[in-house]
Amino acid sequence: MLDSKRPIPRDQAGRHPGLALAQWRNRLIASPRFQALAQRLLPGRWIARRHARRLFDLTAGFVYSQVTAALVESGLLRTLADMPLTLDQAAGAACLTPHATRTLLLAAASLDLTQHVGEHWTLGVRGAALVATPGLEAMIRHHRLFYADLADPLALLRGSGGGALASLWDYAPGSDPADARTYSELMSATQPMVAAQALAAYRFARHRRLLDIGGGSGAFLRAVGESVPGLALGLFDRPQVIAATAAEDGIARHPGDFRHDPLPAGYDLHSLVRVLHDHDDEPALAILAASRAALSPGGRLLIVEPMAAPGKAPEGHAYFGLYLTAMRSGRPRTPDEIRAMLRAAGFSKSVQRPTPLPLVASCLVATV
Numbered sequence: 001m002l003d004s005k006r007p008i009p010r011d012q013a014g015r016h017p018g019l020a021l022a023q024w025r026n027r028l029i030a031s032p033r034f035q036a037l038a039q040r041l042l043p044g045r046w047i048a049r050r051h052a053r054r055l056f057d058l059t060a061g062f063v064y065s066q067v068t069a070a071l072v073e074s075g076l077l078r079t080l081a082d083m084p085l086t087l088d089q090a091a092g093a094a095c096l097t098p099h100a101t102r103t104l105l106l107a108a109a110s111l112d113l114t115q116h117v118g119e120h121w122t123l124g125v126r127g128a129a130l131v132a133t134p135g136l137e138a139m140i141r142h143h144r145l146f147y148a149d150l151a152d153p154l155a156l157l158r159g160s161g162g163g164a165l166a167s168l169w170d171y172a173p174g175s176d177p178a179d180a181r182t183y184s185e186l187m188s189a190t191q192p193m194v195a196a197q198a199l200a201a202y203r204f205a206r207h208r209r210l211l212d213i214g215g216g217s218g219a220f221l222r223a224v225g226e227s228v229p230g231l232a233l234g235l236f237d238r239p240q241v242i243a244a245t246a247a248e249d250g251i252a253r254h255p256g257d258f259r260h261d262p263l264p265a266g267y268d269l270h271s272l273v274r275v276l277h278d279h280d281d282e283p284a285l286a287i288l289a290a291s292r293a294a295l296s297p298g299g300r301l302l303i304v305e306p307m308a309a310p311g312k313a314p315e316g317h318a319y320f321g322l323y324l325t326a327m328r329s330g331r332p333r334t335p336d337e338i339r340a341m342l343r344a345a346g347f348s349k350s351v352q353r354p355t356p357l358p359l360v361a362s363c364l365v366a367t368v
């Protein structure tokens, strides 16, 4: 437990001892003599090269992302997945000159997205993995909106710029009502990889009735239903989202607003999949409290979403931190932060279950 830990001794100014160490290291790295020495000695050269490579990738990562986007948007990724192409065939398929096509294919090859074999171009290992990852191409296409907002990152952080991504998510505060179908389709396309994380982490068969709160068009429920046939399924979402989904698949539909409306009773398992991080702390706590109120003793709530892991993985605070800022709602949370909120909402216990790909989603199970 956090409060049983012994207090860390501070310096006279009350600062953590690790701070002085970090400052000393940073001064060392900044020294030209240390830089020269590090590059002369072999272990130092390896470490310096590794940092230089990562720093270059940070500096140039936006170019790599746009090479990937060009491969997707030109249709070349899909065409190369179907058959190998010569340069001239690829140029015809992409509606680009042979010179521009060669530039794109060479750039993509150096990122392992494509590969040149003899006279032909085919997909590289990363290109093949991209095509095999459900919804990733749709994600890359929708990044056009996020990229526009990121053109001025400080304006985005100050809240004075952006707005392109927020216009997609019409439940984000201050957004104009848009067609909920656009984001529901994006979420459905990417749902198989998310549902796979939940199914690997949790045994749904121990329950009778599952309510997916903020379940969009029901893709998560359909994936769970296929794996666990006897489970009764219920979908709770905004009325306009529920209205846009097909009604004939045996899923009980509950239109409502989870910030104000009570959730339907009678379900022994609730799920919140990529929902909690969309909301600031106050509404997020209200959603957890609504779930707690609707569950009977022994009932459970699953939280499935990418969670922050500071110092371990960048996608939490670096990708989703900025994504949710552009969306103007929510924040990425660590499992411990969510567990504290679950306690505040009245859940008696919560545990984290490992998932195969935490960058897609982590999983917390809370019990009433």
Ligand SMILES: CC(C)=CCC/C(C)=C/CC/C(C)=C/C=C/C(C)=C/C=C/C=C(C)/C=C/C=C(C)/C=C/C=C(C)/C=C/CC(C)(C)O
Binding pocket: 125, 129, 133, 136, 139, 169, 274, 275, 277, 278, 323, 359, 360
């Ligand atoms: C056989 C020979 C010779 C060689 C084989 C070599 C080998 C072993 C290759 C391995 C191949 C392999 C199995 C690759 C597997 C790759 C995988 C599993 C890749 C998965 C990638 C997943 C990615 C990149 C996921 C990205 C997800 C994103 C960007 C999600 C964004 C989500 C958003 C924006 C959600 C928004 C919702 C909101 C609003 C925040 O709530």
Ligand SMILES: C[S@@+](CC[C@H](N)C(=O)[O-])C[C@H]1O[C@@H](n2cnc3c(N)ncnc32)[C@H](O)[C@@H]1O
Binding pocket: 171, 180, 187, 188, 191, 194, 213, 214, 215, 216, 217, 219, 220, 236, 237, 238, 241, 256, 257, 258, 259, 272, 273, 274, 275, 278
């Ligand atoms: C990011 S999407 C996730 C959809 C789905 N769970 C998935 O992972 O594919 C968030 C969902 O929460 C729903 N939602 C947002 N605000 C809501 C509210 N106030 N009441 C009910 N549902 C809401 C949205 O309509 C959307 O379907």
